[in-house]
Amino acid sequence: MAESILDRFKEKVEEVKDRSGDGKKVKVGIIGTGWIAEAHVANYLKCPDVEIVAAADLIPGKAEKFCKDNGLEGVRLYPDHKSMIDAEQLDAVSVCTYNRTHAECTIYALEHGVNVLLEKPMCVTLEEAVAICRAEKASGKLLSIGFQPRFDENMKMVKKVVESGELGKVYYIQTGGGRRRGIPTPYGTSFIDDKTAGIGALADIGCYSLDMVLNAIGYPKPLTVTGYTSDFFGKDPVTYPGHPEYADVFSVDDFAAAFIRLEGGVILDFRISWAMNLDTPGDTIILGTKAGLRIPSTECWNGSIGGPLKIYKNIAGEEVETEIPQKHDDVDNFYKKIRLFIDAVKEGGAAPVPSSQIIYNQAIIDGISRSAKLGKEVEIDIPEI
Numbered sequence: 001m002a003e004s005i006l007d008r009f010k011e012k013v014e015e016v017k018d019r020s021g022d023g024k025k026v027k028v029g030i031i032g033t034g035w036i037a038e039a040h041v042a043n044y045l046k047c048p049d050v051e052i053v054a055a056a057d058l059i060p061g062k063a064e065k066f067c068k069d070n071g072l073e074g075v076r077l078y079p080d081h082k083s084m085i086d087a088e089q090l091d092a093v094s095v096c097t098y099n100r101t102h103a104e105c106t107i108y109a110l111e112h113g114v115n116v117l118l119e120k121p122m123c124v125t126l127e128e129a130v131a132i133c134r135a136e137k138a139s140g141k142l143l144s145i146g147f148q149p150r151f152d153e154n155m156k157m158v159k160k161v162v163e164s165g166e167l168g169k170v171y172y173i174q175t176g177g178g179r180r181r182g183i184p185t186p187y188g189t190s191f192i193d194d195k196t197a198g199i200g201a202l203a204d205i206g207c208y209s210l211d212m213v214l215n216a217i218g219y220p221k222p223l224t225v226t227g228y229t230s231d232f233f234g235k236d237p238v239t240y241p242g243h244p245e246y247a248d249v250f251s252v253d254d255f256a257a258a259f260i261r262l263e264g265g266v267i268l269d270f271r272i273s274w275a276m277n278l279d280t281p282g283d284t285i286i287l288g289t290k291a292g293l294r295i296p297s298t299e300c301w302n303g304s305i306g307g308p309l310k311i312y313k314n315i316a317g318e319e320v321e322t323e324i325p326q327k328h329d330d331v332d333n334f335y336k337k338i339r340l341f342i343d344a345v346k347e348g349g350a351a352p353v354p355s356s357q358i359i360y361n362q363a364i365i366d367g368i369s370r371s372a373k374l375g376k377e378v379e380i381d382i383p384e385i
């Protein structure tokens, strides 16, 4: 009870509801009207101070059908992000395109004075991430990256445990997650074709594992990476009942593993899978000098936590385990992602998920891809923004 009274987020929702009568709506455009755009629209529609005024998609007729299916009326439609941004006076856009066009859409919006909520992963290469951060800096506009698991109360608890000092000095982290069979092709091939996705499981769900632990320990700079990627399941036609032709399209990774050195002497051991002959490649563990933390994985890794967090330590010579009860939050994480972005746009606040952190996430993903291609360890060199 006390907790719900003290829940600051819910207070924020109330506050916004009260303000909505002032008639000033945030004008939003949607770039890319595919699968994830539905979640953006559904949650913008819950915000009385937001008006979705425009939508764009490269595929003729797609944005129109999307608007009809999602109950959007009077929305102006465009054949690409540029024509929409040029023609409209937008306060913000959601970049909901496949990974390959994240950078160009985000940079164009920022350069034209529009705030951006960019879907995860940030982009495909470190070079693109640097260009995005530079455009953000030059524009003075807001850029937030779409990592909604961050707003989950159990995920926040991981960070609180680390920050409390309970674990002592953190020196080793094992993270990742996976699916036994879970290559995402429900709406076609945009996740598995290099031309649209650029990277596979490594970026799609790997970015969540990396964010969970890097955010918890304060996003130290990555220094070196030894990476491995494979595509045994993606390239096998039996993986796609009814669509064996997808195997020919598959041109990204379906599994990745890496050994990463972080500033401050922390080792990060990482593995991620869209498909493998195992239920999960393991829980996330954070080892510290005073205690260790286990974060149970899920069968279908999507950035959520699979069970209560457990702390392992020695007290008075005895091995003690403490389970932290799971919290059940009644506010949807995706709604929080949208709401906090809009609040930051309106109030000139800081980005809920800043690019200054996620560039390290992208640098690791980029490092793993490079190292896997070269077959040796690579250094991570992030240019000045």
Ligand SMILES: NC(=O)c1ccc[n+]([C@@H]2O[C@H](COP(=O)([O-])OP(=O)(O)OC[C@H]3O[C@@H](n4cnc5c(N)ncnc54)[C@H](O)[C@@H]3O)[C@@H](O)[C@H]2O)c1
Binding pocket: 031, 032, 033, 034, 035, 036, 037, 056, 057, 058, 059, 062, 079, 080, 081, 082, 096, 097, 098, 099, 101, 105, 119, 120, 121, 146, 148, 187, 190, 191, 204
């Ligand atoms: N946060 C989450 O939980 C979550 C879940 C699923 C997907 N995603 C991310 O969302 C992104 C999109 O995924 P999706 O499944 O919706 O993809 P999708 O392929 O269903 O839709 C992407 C759409 O973007 C359009 N597009 C591409 N470039 C464009 C441009 N320049 N201008 C206008 N339209 C353009 C494409 O034509 C396509 O219709 C991916 O980066 C994915 O990783 C996030």
